[in-house]
Amino acid sequence: MTSRVFADKAINLLSQSGSFSQTYQAVKAVPGLNFVEQLWASYYVYMGNDIFATGLLFFCLHEFMYFGRSLPWYIIDRTPFFQKYKIQNTKLPSNKEQWECLKSVLISHFLVEAFPIWFFHPVCEKIGISFEVPFPSWQTICLQVSLFFLLEDAWHYWFHRGLHYGSFYRYIHKQHHRYAAPFGLAAEYAHPIEVMLLGFGTVGIPIMWCYFTRNLHLFTICIWITLRLFQAVDAHSGYEFPVSLHHFFPLWAGADHHDEHHHHFIGNYASSFRMWDFILDTEAGATAKQSREAKSKAKAEKHVKK
Template identity: 30%
Template sequence: MGAWSCLFFSGMEGSKGFLHQLYAASGNFWQNLWDSVYKLFGRNNFAVGVIDTTGKPGFLMRYKVQMDKNVPVDRKKLKKAVKLVLFNGFVVSFPMTLLGIYTMKLRGCAFSGDLPTFTRVMVELIMFSLVEEFGFYYSHRLMHHPIVYKYIHKIHHEWTAPIGIICIYAHPLEHCLVNMMPVILGPIIMGSHLSTTWMWYFITLVSTTISHCGYHFPFLPSQEAYDFHHQMFINCFGVLGILDRLHGTDYIFRASKAYKRDKISLSLTPMSQQYPD
């Protein structure tokens, strides 16, 4: 057992060394890139981005999860969504981001030009994901309490067949407590470097857009669980599915055909054809 353990950890160390070299490859590419950004904008910069998708080319329709919904998208309904999304994206998100930056400074997060190591970045991204899972799951379940749902969360569920832009179509209070807070908390708790925080924000923006896009594209993360949540108003309250399994709030989903489709497709054949109703 001792020999196998030594061999295993040696392999782990070798892999870590290789990944660290890859991270620092091409003349310390990431460090040089960060130095350029740091010199250009200084210590007090931050980024706010909203990634949204609304275009649906005809040849992609075969990958749509709910084939008969939003074809085409109701223009009046879309216009209403765009107005609230812009309000949340700029009016609500801006002060929340400033508060996050201020809190990061109080926490002692690094805003310097020296980047963290590859290992630290990977560990922090994992921790961010766990913090988000915890924060999003419980705040999201709170939003489904009958009293709260009626006045706040019902807005988000007006779209039973989601599209990318509605990822932040929500009551402003929900946008702060459910969409942003669980994402911001991880970097603050970990005392992370600003560059790692930016990377995390980018990952979450892409992830939430994919989860709301309404299409199960090949080679991309599955959004079947969250689409099921919008369609049925029940189950699948978390991001990773860990707390849903722990609390049993995925049992209906696991009994559905959507659960079989809930995986990354490595084929150009739509999942709806691989696992037909």
């Protein structure tokens, strides 16, 4: 990375660096880098092993963001003031349920997800995912992340819906539906096959994008994974607030959308948006059921009149 990022003078400074602090001071001498880019470059230079550096970065990012986002929901579950916002307010997860879920998720993270994470960097180099500085523009980052959200949502809808059929549900997806009233930590409580299948939508879509476009940066993937984790955890939170995002952006799914899925076990298969379930008439809940019945009745009456 150093030979592609820094000028000769900077490389000489870096070769004399020992600690991370010294490395960072040397990187600061390179003009045109903002604070985050300086930290990013310093990290990779200091680690000296790109494969290990990317693996450690993404594993720690995943753990920190997932459990960091889950913790506030655990605190909210234990705070009586917020119970009025609980969607299924008669079903509060116990400490035992939270603990059992935590153990299962940790096992999945270390035994299922860790391996592909630690070998992600060779894939990046193979298909041209950049980890150099400076980063892409924020316009590019926002455009790509928005596209990933749309594509992942489509992937999630169809494969999640498929997991509700027959043996796929019985032997794979049923584990995730152990909690009819979901909570934040349960977002990644799932069978290893489901983790890999639905997880491909998060990791595989950026890979495929870069394979065809040769235009993607690791920092963009970090932003995307962070936002996707936040979305998944929040969707499983079990809480509906007046300031929930879908009140301002109606296409957004949110916790009320996914809570209905866990409550009724069918319908609302999409992850981030509502349009697939609306278009394909797979919305869950009493209101959606009444709407479908009304449509069926109207269709039948129209057929009789003919």
